[in-house]
Amino acid sequence: MMDFEDEFTESTSVKKPASPAQYVKLVDSELVKRDLDTFPDFLKEKALDKYKLISVIELENSGGWTQKKLDPILDKLFEGNTEKRPNWRTVVRWRKSYIESNGDLASLVDKSHKKGNRSKRTEGEEVFFERALLRFLDAKRPKVTTAYQYYKDAITIENENIVDGQIPIISYKSFNQRIKSLPPYPIAVARHGKFKADQWFAYCSSHIPPTRILERVEIDHTPLDLILLDDELLLPLGRPYLTLIVDVFSNCVLGFHLSYKAPSYVSAAKAIVHAIKPKTLNDVGIELQNDWPCYGKFETLVVDNGAEFWSKSLDHACKEAGINIQYNPVRKPWLKPFVERFFGMINQYFLTEIPGKTFSNILEKEDYKPEKDAIMRFSVFVEEFHRWVVDIYHQDSDSRDTRIPIKQWQHGFDIYPPLQMTVEEEKRFNVLMGITDERTLTRNGFKFEELMYDSTALADYRKHYPQTKDTIKKLIKIDPDDLSSIHVYLEELGGYLKVPCTDTTGYVSGLSLHEHKVIKKINRETIRESKDNLGLAKARMAIHARVQQEQELFNKSKTKAKLPELKKKAQLADISNTGQGTIRLEKSDTLSAIPNKPEPNISDILDNWDDDIEGFE
Incomplete structure (x- = not known):
């Protein structure tokens, strides 16, 4: 079966472009081999002396690089200084290294800098070092001496039960050197946090310099x-x-x-x-x-x-x-x-x-x-x-x-002169840079921070353009340094309308939003302090007690009348703050003065109430 190919096959096989050098990880970087300048001066001088010796021998030697050919030349060159005369085999080895390195002078540098013991001298204490390291890698950032003391104490306690082959304790200098040889980034993360570690070790790219003003x-x-x-x-x-x-x-x-x-x-x-x-x-x-x-x-x-x-x-x-x-x-x-x-x-x-x-x-x-x-x-x-x-x-x-x-x-x-705003653009920009808010348009205009804003132009707008539940909310712009007016965006007109404050006392003249809020806060505190809180509390409690009394009195009453009927009785009895407070009618002097007049029947009066009212109207 043939493999299925489509337009995506080619794109997946294309190699990604190489990343810029500053984004390549260290493990993926291409390193240039070190040169002679990277070595100490005394090693560089020795390498150059070797190169000069090889060059001189190369000029005087007419045959192969054998003992028979090289010894006479070396004896002549180091006559009177036999202590510094190298062996002919050593010179051959130098020349071989130089040729195999394609003429790299660094190949003639002594390898003495690589000498030394590279294996641990003590064994068995690694577990205790790891424990001490955990205490060192803490956000409280203890000192190396504190971690080393814990390391020594832990091994000392462990050696108490060991007769032969006790665990050796390395010196503080060796312990500190081992700490310093650890990768610095994870240590910084553990002791100072990732943010600080990234600050110290992250790649810092340079800014792309602008080419013109205001760019x-x-x-x-x-x-x-x-x-x-x-x-x-x-x-x-x-x-x-x-x-x-x-x-x-x-x-x-x-x-x-x-x-x-x-x-x-x-x-x-x-x-x-x-x-x-x-x-x-x-x-x-x-x-x-x-x-x-x-x-x-x-x-x-x-x-x-x-x-x-x-x-x-x-x-x-x-x-x-x-x-x-x-x-x-x-x-x-x-x-x-x-x-x-x-x-x-x-x-x-x-x-x-x-x-x-x-x-x-x-x-x-x-x-x-x-x-x-x-x-x-x-x-x-x-x-x-x-x-x-x-x-x-x-x-x-x-x-x-x-x-x-x-x-x-x-x-x-x-x-390259920059763009400049016209007078109209500056005026518009000043409005746009105001604080944006949303307020509801009412018959009295707009209310913002307890201040009212309205004008005849806004009243004309309300007359000509009907508003819905959604459009009645308008976008307004406020200058926080001057509350004497606001700008309202009117979609039908396609622009902002300046609406002044309706205050006529001169309070808003030169008033900032911050000053207004402070004044309101002080005014509220003044009102609160001037209130008789004790007297208000006593009055509210008295009203509450009186309502409870009325509730108890009502519950004891046997009268079960409907609310419409009782309301008619209240109208008949003229219950008001200047009249009486009950629907029970007393025999008045006026009624008793009328001869042969029976006592009024409340039920008959109520039944004929609506008819009498209509006839009266």
Whole structure:
């Protein structure tokens, strides 16, 4: 029978392309044979002396390499120095090795470096060494001396019951040398964990350098090692968080955001907007010597795995702007080295001389108390940070004098200028970078964080476009620094409508989302503290007791009337808070004053109630 062949047969027989050298395992690697330079100097000199001797004999020898031919030549060459004269057989062996190695000088190196005892001198103690090794390979990371002590104690106890042929104990030096000769990676895994072991021993690939500005941009957060003061109260506020964006090609700073709020989508969005828009330094507050021309739409934004970078708002906004987001693997900050290195430069070159500097390492702090020595106000720091970035860092060369950041930016800008946003695109991008949320459209507009948003334009929209259960939920964008208005996406109109807050007291003017939440929290706490909890509890218990009394009274009653009938009686008796509270009718003075009038019959009145009401209407 012929073998079945189809279009897949050929593809399975094709060999896979060879992997790049950096991904080949050691066992599969092709090693180049060692050369003479890999040996110690004294062995290299001896090998070269052998080569020179063979070369001289080769020139003077006219026949074969025999004792008759070689002895006269050796006697002549080593006349007066017979101690160093080699035997003719030794010279023949050297020449043979040299020829068989195709002229490799390493073949003339003495093999003395391979001499030595390569077998264990002691036997029977391997089991105890393995036990001690298990104690050494522990996450608590005991010392070698501790493992060796256990090794000695275990053998000593075992030898107590042995008369002849006791188990020998190797020295600490031999024990330590045996530990050091073990493969380092499994030891690191057992003592420090796989993550640390991979950090120490894994292959570290180099970054593919970008070829133009804004091709690759890195962003990250860090708490600054500096305590700042409140602008007016001059009280220490603690360490602020810095969100920074750096261009990899030029190493220029594109934008930043400084805040005391923990890193979040808001801080990332503010820094991105600052990086993309042109920088106006007129409102910085101080006069700078240079401009800050670094801005534009970047191609790839490299982020880590922080929750703020996995935000849907950030993903949607960057996609709309044509920005690709690249996520670094978890706990691998070295794959984002440029912004990490810049944080170190800030601490080393900018914060060092400012009083109030803290230390990342508690051991470096000693007796220094930064909160007592802090002197710089927050706004002053922002001004001086602008000066350091624009007039110092951008204008100075790096530590190796290979580039000046601003010159590298200008060079890249002249060759391949980046894309820039129009005024309309910037306005749209500012809206897109807001916090995304979903709210229900009601007759009163939208409600967000206890604030109402409505406008005549939104009212006109409700009049013209009917809403269903699904479409009544709208996507809104909130600027966390300004709650005076929101932007609502209206699908029928194909865009975002700006809707102001209906507050007329001026409360939302310049109000941020964080401030609003703090105010609400304080207000709730104030209301809770002002309540008379004891009086409320007594009143609720009194109501509960009264209800129980009414229940008991009802259970004792023998009246079994239907609810509609009782309701009619209540209407007839005019039960209200200004009238009486029972349907039982008393003989009134009015009724007794009417002569020859029989006492009203409640059943007859109820039967004719509906007819009387209809006739009255």
